[in-house]
Amino acid sequence: MTVVHQHQHGAPVAVTPGKATPTWRLLVTLAVAGGLSGWLVVTVYQITRPAVERYAAQRVAGAVREVLERPARWDTLYLVNGALVSKAPAGPNAQELPIAYVGYDATGKRIGAAVTAAEPGFQELLTLMIGFDPESGALLGFKVLDEKETPGLGDKIETDSSFRTQFADRLPPLTGVKGHPGGNRNEVQTITGATISSRAVIRIVNHAVAKWRPLLQAYHAGGAP
Amino acid sequence: MSAAVAPALVVTASPHVRSQDSTPRIMWNVAATLVPIIVAATWFFGVSSLLVIAAATAGALATERAFGRGGTLADGSAAITGMLLGLTLPAGLSLWMAALGGAFGIGFGKVVWGGLGQNVFNPALLGRAFLQAAFPVAITTWPTVGGRFWTLKGDLFALPFTHPLPDAITSATPLGLLKFEGKGTAIEQLILGNTSGSLGETAALVILAGGIYLAWRGYLNWRIPAAVLLTVIVFSAIVHAVDAHRPDPLFMLFSGGLMLGTVYMATDPVTSPVTNRGRWVFGAGVGVLVVVIRIWGGLPEGVMYAILFMNALVPFINRATQPRLFGTRLGGAT
């Protein structure tokens, strides 16, 4: 039996009601659709993956270059079982390991280390890359990798260069002050109207340095250059 | 009997007895009580106060004139909206922002709903909420009280749509001091209004006097302010008793825009409930929200959002507090 539906845009269309379709046909329909869909997705994934990975690598490289003040080269260290190693262990979780980048200048002298850290900002997770010198503990700088702060206010942590640049050579743990800081090496000036976002940055920097500095010191003490 | 003497029978729908108070009369009375508040604001912040209030009022009147229905300018409600908005602003706000706030308050707070009596939200507060969301830095830049009368409190004459240049001495409001720096403010200072803040939050006693006059004339319903203030006192007393670091009830009462909001904005007859029980519920809701936002919220002050939030609930409060019709039971059964 065939029911004819009238639709305002199209010609009459035949629609077959339930019992007329055998189960095997339904299964074949879905299997063919799924197979075609899977084939298309996998093909395009393979075509686009190199570009996507290239962009991701460029992003990290750009951030490392910026926070380590243009190193000549850098090593990638992986945090495995509470210690840093220079080679990622094989295994499916290797991509998820916390990473530190240790940068060197043209003469081979160590500049410092860059690490990424994410903690809640004003609204959502705020991800920073933080550069510092593990020996003295002094900051080199930071770069915002990902933020969802209020446009025009909280995002000044990224766009306001006078906020960003004041972190260079400061000594964590930092405290945020309103108005002009007294010249202490552990004080930075918060942004007017974006106190919460500014303090989030300070908190993330403090935590990251506290966590990574002993790890990097232990790594370098272990004979690494 | 001569047909000529028989008076024509006049049939009208209720109401048959009208009070002498027309909308314009009430409105201009309310406006008159705002004058002392504006004078107090001018005393504290100088000529900037008058300019900011005038700009907000001009924005409101121009919008009412351009888009409102004919003749609605004379009822005074747009002027009151403008003046009240002006009183919620900092003295150093650029005039173009104040005027834009007035225009937004009338345009999107009143005209788009269908004019006076149709709106859900208090237009003055809607205008302020817009300014708060659009220019969050400018509207929280609070000039310090005092100084010469003719000295402007900020970049008032910044060109429209441009960034005001920071050129005034500013200081945090008592609520801001409390929230962000954990500092208190002397209560005498608060009651006299000798603190940094918006124009109309610095004259608690003058506002209270105006409110008592309006309540005595029957132009505002005393239940709403009574409910708000009582709730704030009781709730903050409990919080203060549990944790002595929290502000005491007197501080809560006389800081921020609580007095202005309670007397002039929560009582807006259009955007508050029509039943007396509903008015108590509405006022208590505002009071609770004010304390909750001030103590646990991210913002130092919560009067504006408390009133706007309760405005949205008014239709439900009205429905839930319908008085019993004579001869019926609540719930509709006869």
Next chain:
Amino acid sequence: MVPGAPPPATVIADMWRGIGRENPVLVQFLGMCPTMAVTNTLANGIAMGAATTFVLVGSGLFVSLFRKYIAHEVRITSYILIIATFVTLADMILAATFPAISKALGPFMPLIVANCLLLGRAEAFAAKVAVHRAVADGLGMGLGFTLSLSLLSALRETLGHGSLLGHPLFGPRFEPWVFMVMPPGGFFALGVALLALAWIVELRRRRVRAVA
């Protein structure tokens, strides 16, 4: 179709419908989620519109192509599968070509699957007509969607950032309306657009009445 003959009127009509009289955003109120969420800059609005157009055309094409073979009972499953496939493709292609925009759109790219405009057109139109009409309809609806999103995002970026496509419009002293790039700005911009549309429609109706 005879070679060289003008295309049948229905194809043109199918396309115009989506752009004007049955505009998905301003008339049908479909796809409100991306309309509010990603229209904070013009680039984001155009990218979302283009991605949605790609999915509309692709899914319309395949739904119409296989309409005789897809059994009634599993049609929704099949349509969603087709739509999800094209959304995934759009997401991957965008990530490989415009990584900055792809990052800005974030979760709203995969969420195109949940845009009821897509299943709506598949079920109500593409499943019932020949391929060329389904494609024309997808293109029209997609263009209408893109136009509406561009309109809203142009308004929001102009006021909220003082720029268009990242180019500053008003010079350095412009004070941005922060509110326009935040979520409430989306509702406000849509409200203003609908107000303007209603006003234009009303003006036109009055003119027609005056002529008659």
